[in-house]
Amino acid sequence: MTTTESVKDFEIPSKTLRRILLLLAHPSLNRSEANRPMAEAVVDIDGITLIDLYAEYPDFQIDIDREQQRLLEHDVIIFQHPLYWYSTPAILKEWQDLVLEHDFAYGSNGTALHGKIFFNALTAGGIEAAYRSEGYNHFTIRELLHPLEQTALLCGMTYLPPFALFGSRMVVEEGRIGKHIADWIRVLEALRDDRLNIVIAQSLPRLNSDLNAILEED
Amino acid sequence: MGGLLFQAFIYLCAAVVAVPIAKRLGLGSVLGYLLAGIVIGPVIGLVGSETQAIQHFAEFGVVMMLFLVGLELQPRMLWEMRNRLIGLGGLQVGITAALITGAALLMGLYWSVALTIGLIFSLSSTAIVLQTLNEKGLTKTEGGRASFSVLLFQDIAVIPMLALIPLLVLPEIAGSGSEHLPAATGAHDDGGHHEDMSLVAALPGWAHALVVLGAVATVLLGGHFLSRPMFRFIAESRLREIFTASALLLVIGIALLMTLVDLSPALGTFLAGVVLANSEFRHELESDIEPFKGLLLGLFFITVGAGIDFGILFADFATVLDLTLGVMTLKGIVLYGFARLFRLETVDGWLFTLGLAQAGEFGFVLLSFSLQNRVIPPELAATLSLVVALSMLLTPVLFILYDKLIQSRQIETGGRKHDEIEETGTVIIAGNGRFGQIVNRLLVASGVPTVVLDHEATTIDMLSKFGVKSYYGDASRPELLHAAGIESASVIVIAIDDRERTVEMVEHVHRHYPQIKILARAFDVSHLYLLNKAGVDIAVREMFDGSLELGKAALNAVGLHPFKVEKMSQAFRKHDEAGLDSLYELWDENTEMASNKAFLARAREHGETLKEMMEADRLQLHDRSERGWTPPPKGYTKHMDE
Numbered sequence: 125m126t127t128t129e130s131v132k133d134f135e136i137p138s139k140t141l142r143r144i145l146l147l148l149a150h151p152s153l154n155r156s157e158a159n160r161p162m163a164e165a166v167v168d169i170d171g172i173t174l175i176d177l178y179a180e181y182p183d184f185q186i187d188i189d190r191e192q193q194r195l196l197e198h199d200v201i202i203f204q205h206p207l208y209w210y211s212t213p214a215i216l217k218e219w220q221d222l223v224l225e226h227d228f229a230y231g232s233n234g235t236a237l238h239g240k241i242f243f244n245a246l247t248a249g250g251i252e253a254a255y256r257s258e259g260y261n262h263f264t265i266r267e268l269l270h271p272l273e274q275t276a277l278l279c280g281m282t283y284l285p286p287f288a289l290f291g292s293r294m295v296v297e298e299g300r301i302g303k304h305i306a307d308w309i310r311v312l313e314a315l316r317d318d319r320l321n322i323v324i325a326q327s328l329p330r331l332n333s334d335l336n337a338i339l340e341e342d
Numbered sequence: 343m344g345g346l347l348f349q350a351f352i353y354l355c356a357a358v359v360a361v362p363i364a365k366r367l368g369l370g371s372v373l374g375y376l377l378a379g380i381v382i383g384p385v386i387g388l389v390g391s392e393t394q395a396i397q398h399f400a401e402f403g404v405v406m407m408l409f410l411v412g413l414e415l416q417p418r419m420l421w422e423m424r425n426r427l428i429g430l431g432g433l434q435v436g437i438t439a440a441l442i443t444g445a446a447l448l449m450g451l452y453w454s455v456a457l458t459i460g461l462i463f464s465l466s467s468t469a470i471v472l473q474t475l476n477e478k479g480l481t482k483t484e485g486g487r488a489s490f491s492v493l494l495f496q497d498i499a500v501i502p503m504l505a506l507i508p509l510l511v512l513p514e515i516a517g518s519g520s521e522h523l524p525a526a527t528g529a530h531d532d533g534g535h536h537e538d539m540s541l542v543a544a545l546p547g548w549a550h551a552l553v554v555l556g557a558v559a560t561v562l563l564g565g566h567f568l569s570r571p572m573f574r575f576i577a578e579s580r581l582r583e584i585f586t587a588s589a590l591l592l593v594i595g596i597a598l599l600m601t602l603v604d605l606s607p608a609l610g611t612f613l614a615g616v617v618l619a620n621s622e623f624r625h626e627l628e629s630d631i632e633p634f635k636g637l638l639l640g641l642f643f644i645t646v647g648a649g650i651d652f653g654i655l656f657a658d659f660a661t662v663l664d665l666t667l668g669v670m671t672l673k674g675i676v677l678y679g680f681a682r683l684f685r686l687e688t689v690d691g692w693l694f695t696l697g698l699a700q701a702g703e704f705g706f707v708l709l710s711f712s713l714q715n716r717v718i719p720p721e722l723a724a725t726l727s728l729v730v731a732l733s734m735l736l737t738p739v740l741f742i743l744y745d746k747l748i749q750s751r752q753i754e755t756g757g758r759k760h761d762e763i764e765e766t767g768t769v770i771i772a773g774n775g776r777f778g779q780i781v782n783r784l785l786v787a788s789g790v791p792t793v794v795l796d797h798e799a800t801t802i803d804m805l806s807k808f809g810v811k812s813y814y815g816d817a818s819r820p821e822l823l824h825a826a827g828i829e830s831a832s833v834i835v836i837a838i839d840d841r842e843r844t845v846e847m848v849e850h851v852h853r854h855y856p857q858i859k860i861l862a863r864a865f866d867v868s869h870l871y872l873l874n875k876a877g878v879d880i881a882v883r884e885m886f887d888g889s890l891e892l893g894k895a896a897l898n899a900v901g902l903h904p905f906k907v908e909k910m911s912q913a914f915r916k917h918d919e920a921g922l923d924s925l926y927e928l929w930d931e932n933t934e935m936a937s938n939k940a941f942l943a944r945a946r947e948h949g950e951t952l953k954e955m956m957e958a959d960r961l962q963l964h965d966r967s968e969r970g971w972t973p974p975p976k977g978y979t980k981h982m983d984e
Contacts, residue, residue: 185912188969226974 141318142241145198146174149205149216153178158247158292158301159206165305171316173198177215184218191223196236200315201281203272204245206292210261210268212244220275229279238280241315241322243331244269245308247292255290266329282322287311287331307332314339349396352389356382357640370477372470373738375640379647389648397645401703403638404469405597406631408497408608411472411490412615413624420616423491430488430684431495434698438676439464445672454510458717459726461503462709463669467702468493468608469639470737475697478741485690488681489697497608500704504604507708508715550604557603561596561610565617573623577799577814589630622802625795625813629821642703650731654724662725666732674699692748696740700733768793769833770826772817772847774801774810777863777884778837782810793826818843820850828855836862845872852877867922871929890915914952921948 146166150159153176167174175194181187195201205212227233246265254261255268266273266285276283287308295301311331314320319340325331328338356378364374382388420427443460447453471489472481480486545553569592576588593611600610618624655662674695681691709727712718718726769785771778774796785792794812796802802812815822817838828834828851836847844862851860864870864881873881890911897907925948928941935941 221971222969225969226978231974231978 142171142199142316143197144172144200144202144312144316145194146172146202146204146245147177147216147219148174149177149203149213149219151178151213151215156206157296158289158304159204161301162245162305162308163204165309166312169309169312169316172312177219181215184215186215186219186222188222188225191219192225192228192236195223195240198240200241201237202243202245202287205247207246207248210263211271224275224279235280240281241284242272242276242279242281243284244272244286244288246286247289247295249293250290252288252290264329282326284322284325285328285330304332307335310335310339349389349392352382353396353641353644356644361640370474370738370741371640372474372643373735375643376647376735376738379644380650381647382644383648384650384652393645393648397642397649397706400638400642400645401707402597402607403635403640403642404703405607405611406593406635406638407469407472409593409611409615410628410631410635411494412612412617413619413628415616416619417616423487426488426491426684427495430680431492431499434492434676434680435464435496435499438673441672441676442669445668455718455722458507458510458708458712461507462705462712462726462730463673463701465496465500465702465704465708466493466673466698467700467734467737468497469642469703470700470734471697473639474738474741478745480693483690483693484686485681485693485697488684488686488690488694492694492698494612496702496704497606497612500707501604501606501609503708504711507712507717510712510717511715554603554605557599557605558610558613560599561614562617565614569618569623570621573621573814574799574803577623577626582816585626586630589627590634592627593631622806622812623814625793625822625825626815628825629815629819632821632825646703646731646734650728650735651724655728655732658725662728662732665725665729666736669701669729670699670733670736689748693744696744696748697737699740700737701730702734705730768827768831769835770795770823770828770831771835771837772823773836773838773863774805774812775837775839777839778835779805779810781835781837782812786810793831795822795826818847818850820854823851828858831858833859833861836860838863841865841869844869845876848873848876848878867925868929868935870922871926872931874926875931886918917948917952921945924948 146163148159148163150156153160163174163176166172173194177186203212203216205216208214211217224230225234228236248255248265250259250261253259255263255265257263261268265288269286273283289295289300289304291298291300295304311320321338321340325338328334331338357375360378360381361371361374364377365371379393383390383393439457439460441460442463443453443456446456446459451459471493475481475486475489481490573585573588576585592614596610596614597607600607618627621627677695677698678691681694686694706727709718709723709730713720713723768791771782771785771792771794774782774794775798778794778796782792782794794810795815795817796812797814797816799814802814805812813826815826817823817826817836818840823834834851836844836851838844838847844864848860848862851858859879860877862873862878862881864873864883866883866885870881870883893914894907894911897910898904902910925941925944928938928944929935930938930941933941
């Protein structure tokens with residue numbers, strides 16, 4: 125909250141076109157090799173509010189009013205998390221169950237989220253080839269995330285494919301983390317400055333499959 | 343009596359005026375004391391020859407300082423230091439003594455005189471260096487540790503030197519009977535004193551050795567086995583001054599024992615300190631001895647300043663200055679060489695070099711001892727005393743040089759290696775009763791280092807049977823908090839069983855250590871408010887959580903669904919906390935809650951809202967406690983189906 129306020133105060137208004145809310149859910153950040161450096165790389169970027177949900181609600185007692193207020197104050201909502209059983213860690217499910225209330229997020233009077241952009245930034249242990257009908261996970265990552273896609277649609281939000289990192293357990297050893305984080309910063313800054321082509325992005329299997337196709341440079 | 347009061351007045355007055363000014367000017371306390379001494383001694387002549395006697399007394403400050411150093415040093419750490427202690431310390435003393443002896447020979451002195459001078463100037467000033475390192479917080483740096491190793495070795499090396507010097511009697515002055523001491527400095531008759539007291543002088547060599555071993559064993563075994571029951575017994579009397587008296591008794595007793603067997607009292611008390619470093623009474627002993635040590639050392643420095651004879655100094659100023667600079671340069675070169683050889687970082691190397699380049703208080707002891715044994719001619723001794731004093735006087739200047747030039751340059755270039763990363767700071771837990779114990783167990787189990795203080799010797803004793811280490815002491819005393827390391831702690835948990843003292847402690851810690859987080863046990867709401875006002879960061883009512891837990895158990899027992907009970911208790915807690923915040927505005931420290939009308943009205947009003955909330959819940963309305971799991975209204979999908 126304070127981050128957003130200070131951004132409002134000090135930012136040149138024309139620069140930040142969209143304010144980004146990054147809801148990070150990782151129950152053991154101290155062991156994280158991908159989500160933690162990703163979060164650390166963007167925490168100080170203007171226009172981004174990073175919320176560590178497990179730190180803020182260690183007892184899962186989510187403050188519904190505070191979270192709804194945050195949603196109102198941002199234009200892009202991102203769930204950042206490792207993929208747990210083809211879905212989010214528990215606290216993000218709890219967050220959905222509590223915060224996306226009837227007459228706030230959905231229902232005849234529930235228009236608070238209309239027009240906002242939503243997607244997942246996830247890390248998955250399996251390699252990308254496993255996420256297809258012939259692979260051992262049988263479904264693509266977009267297919268597995270259908271419940272979240274539909275949640276976004278019911279709330280009137282624009283859904284984008286996930287910003288996904290596969291083979292995440294070996295990402296440091298194989299030297300892929302640096303590129304992933306650089307891409308992450310590019311995508312967030314482009315979203316913030318309205319330099320990301322939403323229409324093309326919606327059709328991709330994942331948001332980071334071809335950055336040059338969706339990003340317009342400054 | 344009048345004379346004593348007058349002297350005490352003069353010395354204290356000089357210290358009180360000079361030291362804060364010196365500190366303010368960034369000169370450090372040691373230089374302040376030295377200057378105070380120069381002013382009251384040679385400059386305005388308020389004190390005279392009695393400074394020698396006083397200096398002898400004040401040297402006891404060094405003994406106390408070594409005791410305190412020992413208390414900080416666990417036996418294991420001492421063992422880990424052994425290479426540095428013997429290697430670095432031994433080489434420094436040996437090579438410095440050899441070089442200075444050589445230089446003295448070149449100046450045409452007789453070999454035995456030259457050797458004595460070499461020995462005298464191989465020593466540095468434990469008093470000045472340790473005091474300054476402490477003051478500047480450099481004790482724990484590599485340079486500080488190396489300095490300490492060398493100083494400790496030197497303090498031990500004084501003993502064989504005292505044995506060697508009488509063998510170096512100078513033929514031409516033997517029997518010429520120059521008994522009186524030159525009035526040059528605070529040289530005193532330590533040697534004579536020491537022989538009077540000796541129990542072992544008349545014994546044959548083997549018996550002497552046995553007695554000495556016996557004395558050391560007494561200190562080690564006594565410290566290990568006897569001190570604990572003794573201190574526990576004294577602690578149970580709850581008389582603070584008697585505990586202080588017993589701490590002094592311990593130090594003085596050991597010093598006396600060591601003197602009786604011709605050993606260095608400083609070494610003896612140091613060993614006693616090491617033995618007690620693991621004791622639960624360590625912090626209490628530290629805080630008791632600390633003020634005495636500080637005052638005595640201060641007095642010692644004043645007497646060094648007061649003892650400088652400006653008559654001789656000015657008569658022979660060039661010689662004294664040349665000799666002083668020569669000795670310090672030579673010592674500095676040797677020290678710098680060892681700093682490189684023992685691979686100290688540049689900053690630490692300079693600290694080591696500049697810090698130890700002076701001659702020390704033991705130089706005075708050896709000089710007067712040599713004089714009595716007719717090893718050195720009196721005129722030479724007078725000059726050398728001045729050299730020792732002047733080099734000590736210059737040491738604070740070198741420390742300032744170190745601060746200004748070397749340390750600051752290092753910070754600018756960012757050349758300092760990262761300190762060992764500490765994941766969490768230490769947590770001090772004051773009070774280890776039923777409350778503090780739980781806090782401590784949780785922290786220790788999570789790998790957070792704690793220092794636990796308690797004023798019940800029996801509690802400490804009982805807990806040690808469960809393997810929990812805690813220290814004896816009244817945690818509401820600022821000196822004890824200081825001894826427990828509050829300067830470097832990140833959190834203090836105040837869990838003592840005393841309302842007023844808890845508030846006082848919060849006030850004290852908040853005022854003096856604003857960087858530390860203060861967590862405290864509150865007894866009830868009014869106590870909680872008092873703690874808030876005193877500056878507590880987090881206060882928790884001791885009864886609240888336990889009572890709430892039992893309330894939940896009762897709701898479960900009457901058959902409510904456990905998850906609903908959980909939600910109710912969470913709602914209750916939130917409601918209660920909100921009430922505490924809103925009532926704080928109306929709280930008045932000086933009015934009883936029960937007679938504060940506005941407060942009572944608001945409290946009643948807030949109580950009503952809880953009832954409403956809970957009643958609303960029973961009516962299945964869209965209420966707070968179940969908000970998150972309230973299903974959407976029946977038929978809500980109709981507009982979506984269309």
